[in-house]
Amino acid sequence: xxxxxxxxxxxxxxxxxxxxxxxxxxxxxxxxxxxxxxxxxxxxxxxxxxxxxxxxxxxxxxxxxxxxxxxxxxxxxxxxxxxxxxxxxxxxxxxxxxxxxxxxxxxxxxxxxxxxx
Amino acid sequence: xxxxxxxxxxxxxxxxxxxxxxxxxxxxxxxxxxxxxxxxxxxxxxxxxxxxxxxxxxxxxxxxxxxxxxxxxxxxxxxxxxxxxxxxxxxxxxxxxxxxxxxxxxxxxxxxxxxxxxxxxxxxxxxxxxxxxxxxxxxxxxxxxxxxxxxxxxxxxxxxxxxxxxxxxxxxxxxxxxxxxxxxxxxxxxxxxxxxxxxxxxxxxxxxxxxxxxxxxxxxxxxxxxxxxxxxxxxxxxxxxxxxxxxxxxxxxxxxxxxxxxxxxxxxxxxxxxxxxxxxxxxxxxxxxxxxxxxxxxxxxxxxxxxxxxxxxxxxxxxxxxxxxxxxxxxxxxxxxxxxxxxxxxxxxxxxxxxxxxxxxxxxxxxxxxxxxxxxxxxxxxxxxxxxxxxxxxxxxxxxxxxxxxxxxxxxxxxxxxxxxxxxxxxxxxxxxxxxxxxxxxxxxxxxxxxxxxxxxxxxxxxxxxxxxxxxxxxxxxxxxxxxxxxxxxxxxxxxxxxxxxxxxxxxxxxxxxxxxxxxxxxxxxxxxxxxxxxxxxxxxxxxxxxxxxxxxxxxxxxxxxxxxxxxxxxxxxxxxxxxxxxxxxxxxxxxxxxxxxxxxxxxxxxxxxxxxxxxxxxxxxxxxxxxxxxxxxxxxxxxxxxxxxxxxxxxxxxxxxxxxxxxxxxxxxxxxxxxxxxxxxxxxxxxxxxxxxxxxxxxxxxxxxxxxxxxxxxxxxxxxxxxxxxxxxxxxxxxxxxxxxxxxxxxxxxxxxxxxxxxxxxxxxxxxxxxxxxxxxxxxxxxxxxxxxxxxx
Numbered sequence: 082x083x084x085x086x087x088x089x090x091x092x093x094x095x096x097x098x099x100x101x102x103x104x105x106x107x108x109x110x111x112x113x114x115x116x117x118x119x120x121x122x123x124x125x126x127x128x129x130x131x132x133x134x135x136x137x138x139x140x141x142x143x144x145x146x147x148x149x150x151x152x153x154x155x156x157x158x159x160x161x162x163x164x165x166x167x168x169x170x171x172x173x174x175x176x177x178x179x180x181x182x183x184x185x186x187x188x189x190x191x192x193x194x195x196x197x198x
Numbered sequence: 199x200x201x202x203x204x205x206x207x208x209x210x211x212x213x214x215x216x217x218x219x220x221x222x223x224x225x226x227x228x229x230x231x232x233x234x235x236x237x238x239x240x241x242x243x244x245x246x247x248x249x250x251x252x253x254x255x256x257x258x259x260x261x262x263x264x265x266x267x268x269x270x271x272x273x274x275x276x277x278x279x280x281x282x283x284x285x286x287x288x289x290x291x292x293x294x295x296x297x298x299x300x301x302x303x304x305x306x307x308x309x310x311x312x313x314x315x316x317x318x319x320x321x322x323x324x325x326x327x328x329x330x331x332x333x334x335x336x337x338x339x340x341x342x343x344x345x346x347x348x349x350x351x352x353x354x355x356x357x358x359x360x361x362x363x364x365x366x367x368x369x370x371x372x373x374x375x376x377x378x379x380x381x382x383x384x385x386x387x388x389x390x391x392x393x394x395x396x397x398x399x400x401x402x403x404x405x406x407x408x409x410x411x412x413x414x415x416x417x418x419x420x421x422x423x424x425x426x427x428x429x430x431x432x433x434x435x436x437x438x439x440x441x442x443x444x445x446x447x448x449x450x451x452x453x454x455x456x457x458x459x460x461x462x463x464x465x466x467x468x469x470x471x472x473x474x475x476x477x478x479x480x481x482x483x484x485x486x487x488x489x490x491x492x493x494x495x496x497x498x499x500x501x502x503x504x505x506x507x508x509x510x511x512x513x514x515x516x517x518x519x520x521x522x523x524x525x526x527x528x529x530x531x532x533x534x535x536x537x538x539x540x541x542x543x544x545x546x547x548x549x550x551x552x553x554x555x556x557x558x559x560x561x562x563x564x565x566x567x568x569x570x571x572x573x574x575x576x577x578x579x580x581x582x583x584x585x586x587x588x589x590x591x592x593x594x595x596x597x598x599x600x601x602x603x604x605x606x607x608x609x610x611x612x613x614x615x616x617x618x619x620x621x622x623x624x625x626x627x628x629x630x631x632x633x634x635x636x637x638x639x640x641x642x643x644x645x646x647x648x649x650x651x652x653x654x655x656x657x658x659x660x661x662x663x664x665x666x667x668x669x670x671x672x673x674x675x676x677x678x679x680x681x682x683x684x685x686x687x688x689x690x691x692x693x694x695x696x697x698x699x700x701x702x703x704x705x706x707x708x709x710x711x712x713x714x715x716x717x718x719x720x721x722x723x724x725x726x727x728x729x730x731x732x733x734x735x736x737x738x739x740x741x742x743x744x745x746x747x748x749x750x751x752x753x754x755x756x757x758x759x760x761x762x763x764x765x766x767x768x769x770x771x772x773x774x775x776x777x778x779x780x781x782x783x784x785x786x787x788x789x790x791x792x793x794x795x796x797x798x799x800x801x802x803x804x805x806x807x808x809x810x811x812x813x814x815x816x817x818x819x820x821x822x823x824x825x826x827x828x829x830x831x832x833x834x835x836x837x838x839x840x841x842x843x844x845x846x847x848x849x850x851x852x853x854x855x856x857x858x859x860x861x862x863x864x865x866x867x868x869x870x871x872x873x874x875x876x877x878x879x880x881x882x883x884x885x886x887x888x889x890x891x892x893x894x895x896x897x898x899x900x901x902x903x904x905x906x907x908x909x910x911x912x913x914x915x916x917x918x919x920x921x922x923x924x925x926x927x928x929x930x931x932x933x934x935x936x937x938x939x940x941x942x943x944x945x946x947x948x949x950x951x952x953x954x955x956x957x958x959x960x961x962x963x964x965x966x967x968x969x970x971x972x973x974x975x976x977x978x979x980x981x982x983x984x985x986x987x988x989x990x991x992x
Contacts, residue, residue, distance in 0.1 A: 095982060104989065
């Protein structure tokens with residue numbers, strides 16, 4: 082796989098306001114892209130708890146809190162920090178180049194779940 | 199990495215706590231390999247007691263990020279299942295194929311739900327209940343008739359939850375009385391009667407044989423042929439130790455993996471802890487004894503040959519079926535040499551019993567009245583002499599003072615914290631709240647059931663009642679008033695500047711919305727608005743629904759609308775494919791299920807302002823038709839309601855504010871159960887504050903009776919602003935009014951001579967002047983892609 086096949090450009094850095102998230106679609110999946118104090122992160126945009134849109138959540142440090150039931154996700158790993166019983170959401174590798182945000186989409190194949198309509 | 203090679207199998211509570219203890223107590227002393235099969239949900243059982251105690255989580259015992267292990271040199275293998283133990287060669291093999299040698303092996307494989315053999319358990323509508331989350335999902339099924347199989351603690355919890363949701367519930371239990379682990383026969387019978395009073399049916403000494411139904415559940419057949427109707431069946435028949443791996447390795451296994459007082463199994467250098475282990479013929483299913491085993495084993499592995507596990511001191515404290523219950527030790531007291539001190543009042547549903555053997559307290563059951571519980575449970579743990587405690591059992595309600603707990607009494611079973619250590623935290627570390635004692639000692643930090651005892655110890659030590667400090671920012675320990683002070687003193691204009699000044703809202707987002715409120719209120723809405731510090735509802739001005747769409751409630755002041763508005767509402771609902779139009783309890787129309795990207799054009803089509811039916815803000819004024827139409831009306835409640843709504847709309851508040859205006863004392867708008875309510879009486883208006891009819895029901899307090907419409911508006915404005923300036927974040931008026939006190943509030947909002955009420959109204963007017971209808975943001979967005987669905991470029 083070449084580098085250009087691996088990285089998919091999803092949006093401009095400007096598209097995501099500082100300390101907020103926005104949703105992008107890639108390969109049929111919704112992904113939340115987050116502009117944090119520690120850099121840009123991207124996770125599968127479905128909360129492991131009840132499927133809430135994480136891109137509409139509250140951001141601080143490298144975490145986002147789901148707007149539906151306040152499950153807090155570590156954006157670096159996709160882990161749920163305040164509900165041990167839940168599995169992770171998927172965390173994508175992100176790179177920034179010339180003002181644009183790219184996701185490592187090799188992992189898409191491993192995301193078996195369908196995109197929420 | 200050097201040191202003794204330790205392999206731990208199982209990353210549930212016991213396994214995780216053991217690893218924590220070893221790296222904390224002897225850093226670098228061990229070379230640890232930890233296997234965690236993530237499919238084993240050992241955490242969940244704690245969550246239940248956490249939930250029942252309304253307490254905090256077990257973050258410190260929870261899943262660690264991989265970095266945490268790496269930093270401590272731990273070889274962690276999550277998702278790897280150990281398939282084979284070779285105890286002779288002292289090595290284990292996981293399904294990753296690798297053999298890992300050990301000096302000491304610890305099995306912490308936990309337990310699984312046990313389901314009795316029964317036909318039909320795969321049908322739709324059959325739930326296996328092990329966690330609180332199971333309950334929530336189960337309740338969503340909205341059953342009409344439910345059967346709960348198993349009348350232990352979990353089963354009764356499930357039955358109680360279902361009953362509260364209006365389901366008809368029958369519990370099927372194998373034993374002769376419910377909760378036979380924790381209660382003796384008479385106490386169990388009393389509890390069964392309390393359940394009957396709540397409408398929960400009970401089949402005792404009964405065995406479920408078959409779950410009936412074609413695809414979905416329609417009932418349960420009991421041995422003997424009786425059939426119970428049900429559209430939902432919950433199985434709560436307990437847990438069974440995960441001992442298969444140990445059995446295959448040739449270790450001695452009965453129900454669980456058999457261990458001695460040192461928690462050693464039948465194999466050399468192999469230990470077992472937690473729910474997989476069987477000690478003295480008994481397995482455990484609670485956190486506290488599991489953690490006690492972990493402490494014993496940790497000391498043992500660190501070289502303490504005398505470290506022994508002594509079972510029996512574990513207590514149950516909970517509320518079941520709305521009845522308080524505490525029990526510990528041997529509750530039956532059968533066999534020679536056992537006697538009971540007993541006090542029973544079936545009329546009042548009170549049962550208190552201490553089992554005495556050789557003059558010592560060995561078991562306690564307290565049902566309905568748990569006075570002296572901590573002392574009695576402590577007596578069981580220490581095997582204290584019975585003489586001292588007899589009066590305490592018998593004297594309930596008679597004013598018998600419980601003796602103070604001795605300093606060596608264990609208060610927190612989960613984390614092994616004695617009263618003495620709590621006293622040290624109070625006197626030497628200045629811990630003056632339950633939360634601070636928890637931070638200093640971990641007492642109360644796991645299941646939380648000992649928090650009332652910690653509070654008692656605090657009160658004993660400080661000689662007065664303990665007030666828990668309200669915390670707006672938990673990370674920095676700042677109250678709403680602390681934050682107000684910082685914002686005022688330093689002239690702070692934004693949440694970011696506040697974060698730079700004191701750290702609030704930097705590490706986590708939990709308090710940011712509250713910080714925004716304080717910053718905006720102190721600056722009379724002339725703050726620097728930062729949308730990242732608002733909840734999504736206040737970023738896009740709608741209420742987010744469970745599917746990520748939003749609801750739209752346009753403002754219809756006083757509940758009054760027009761034919762033209764109704765037409766537009768109908769058109770919008772159709773055009774944007776709303777899932778429902780709902781008439782709300784506050785006399786408004788709610789258009790539910792609109793996509794975020796459609797909000798701006800929907801608002802444009804409506805041409806009405808936002809009703810603020812989201813967020814912590816002024817909501818609306820509910821009215822009756824008053825003198826305009828009603829033949830009983832004595833005041834123009836509709837007119838006053840609309841005027842009040844215009845005065846307060848678009849303003850944020852510490853918690854939501856609902857108002858009402860009634861045109862006569864018949865009070866059709868329910869003014870006495872609103873945050874603010876006015877009622878027309880002959881010759882004037884009453885102003886009520888602090889009422890509620892939601893999660894809490896509270897009749898409001900009469901703040902003032904005034905003669906004119908204008909005076910009523912003036913009083914309400916002063917009160918509203920006083921609450922905005924002094925309320926704690928998320929504190930509804932029904933908590934605010936009793937906390938501050940009605941007389942104190944009157945002093946500030948009614949004493950016109952002091953000039954204070956006028957000052958309040960002036961500041962309100964200033965804030966109001968800088969507010970606006972947020973649906974105007976459809977024209978000029980506040981942030982880039984504010985309402986975008988997806989933002990992909992190109």
